[in-house]
Amino acid sequence: MMKHLIVLFFLIIPFATYAVEPDEMLQNSAMEEQAREISKELRCVVCQNQDIDSSNAGVARDLRILVRERLVAGDSNTEVVDFIQARYGDYVLMRPPFKLQTFALWFAPPFLALLALGVGWVVLLSGQPKQAATGLTDEEEVEVARFIDLHKSGDEA
Amino acid sequence: MKRALAFLPLLIALIVGGFFLWGLNPDRDPNAIPSVLIAKPVPEFELEPIGGLDTPGLSRENLSGNSAPVIVNVFASWCVPCRAEHVVLSRLVEKEGLTLFGINYKDKPEDAVRWLTELGNPYDRIGSDLSGRAGIEWGLSGVPETFIVGPEGMVLFRYVGPIIGDEAVGNFRDALIASGALQGKQG
Numbered sequence: 001m002m003k004h005l006i007v008l009f010f011l012i013i014p015f016a017t018y019a020v021e022p023d024e025m026l027q028n029s030a031m032e033e034q035a036r037e038i039s040k041e042l043r044c045v046v047c048q049n050q051d052i053d054s055s056n057a058g059v060a061r062d063l064r065i066l067v068r069e070r071l072v073a074g075d076s077n078t079e080v081v082d083f084i085q086a087r088y089g090d091y092v093l094m095r096p097p098f099k100l101q102t103f104a105l106w107f108a109p110p111f112l113a114l115l116a117l118g119v120g121w122v123v124l125l126s127g128q129p130k131q132a133a134t135g136l137t138d139e140e141e142v143e144v145a146r147f148i149d150l151h152k153s154g155d156e157a
Numbered sequence: 158m159k160r161a162l163a164f165l166p167l168l169i170a171l172i173v174g175g176f177f178l179w180g181l182n183p184d185r186d187p188n189a190i191p192s193v194l195i196a197k198p199v200p201e202f203e204l205e206p207i208g209g210l211d212t213p214g215l216s217r218e219n220l221s222g223n224s225a226p227v228i229v230n231v232f233a234s235w236c237v238p239c240r241a242e243h244v245v246l247s248r249l250v251e252k253e254g255l256t257l258f259g260i261n262y263k264d265k266p267e268d269a270v271r272w273l274t275e276l277g278n279p280y281d282r283i284g285s286d287l288s289g290r291a292g293i294e295w296g297l298s299g300v301p302e303t304f305i306v307g308p309e310g311m312v313l314f315r316y317v318g319p320i321i322g323d324e325a326v327g328n329f330r331d332a333l334i335a336s337g338a339l340q341g342k343q344g
């Protein structure tokens with residue numbers, strides 16, 4: 001049992017480590033925290049789909065250091081992100097900006113979901129059997145009763 | 158309404174099929190990142206020459222006021238594809254008389270000097286970017302990368318990766334012709 005736990009522990013360790021190396025970190029822990037937050041919003045241009053905070057690529061490291069330098073120089077979070085966006089484009093942002101060119105990106109998923117719901121609804125409705133006309137008029141009830149009676153007596157005879 | 162619905166599967170098949178046609182196109186590179194630099198002025202940067210080399214350094218000023226478009230190549234001695242690309246670039250300089258500038262990216266000066274002595278130095282100017290900071294200004298994602306810069310200092314074209322092989326060289330030549338650096342002749 002203990003052995004298994006130890007193995008599990010060592011298997012988990014790699015996921016808990018960070019790409020940020022000690023020599024990159026800032027002394028000011030609040031600012032370091034801020035830098036980490038910004039880094040999570042920036043995409044690594046080498047290993048795409050990874051943020052620079054967790055990437056070991058050389059350029060990602062350079063960008064992490066740059067983010068920290070800008071912060072120390074007194075930039076706000078948005079100023080730092082703008083600085084890097086100006087050089088690497090919208091692509092470097094993990095969350096794409098909301099503008100005319102990205103409308104398709106933002107609206108396509110909800111639009112397709114609505115479309116799917118609509119189609120599904122129509123299909124379900126049309127698949128249901130039509131409700132038969134219910135209820136008989138009084139005249140019909142009488143006629144049915146007479147018909148049944150007639151056959152009952154016919155059987156007995 | 159019912160009749161119109163009958164065409165829905167066909168419509169969906171067309172849309173999905175069109176998407177696949179686009180997505181599975183072998184010429185499409187899903188990893189390509191559009192460069193923000195295209196049709197913009199060259200970024201601000203100033204690089205010292207490589208220590209121990211006669212070639213002068215490179216800065217933004219050197220990239221405007223040229224008589225023809227120039228090539229800016231980012232290279233490093235530790236980059237293996239750069240070695241293969243070196244031949245292609247050298248040939249462009251020798252045969253076509255193009256101007257080639259270099260940015261030596263994160264390279265030890267002595268390594269760069271040895272590399273250039275061994276392979277030859279086709280560069281008119283080389284800036285030594287030890288920190289990689291100029292690379293960030295250029296929006297670099299790795300080496301090699303090659304840019305074509307117009308006479309007014311505008312970035313006209315960017316090629317990510319080594320310009321080797323017929324297809325890549327062909328594309329790059331097309332870009333050179335489009336930028337006016339080369340005449341549209343077959344060579």
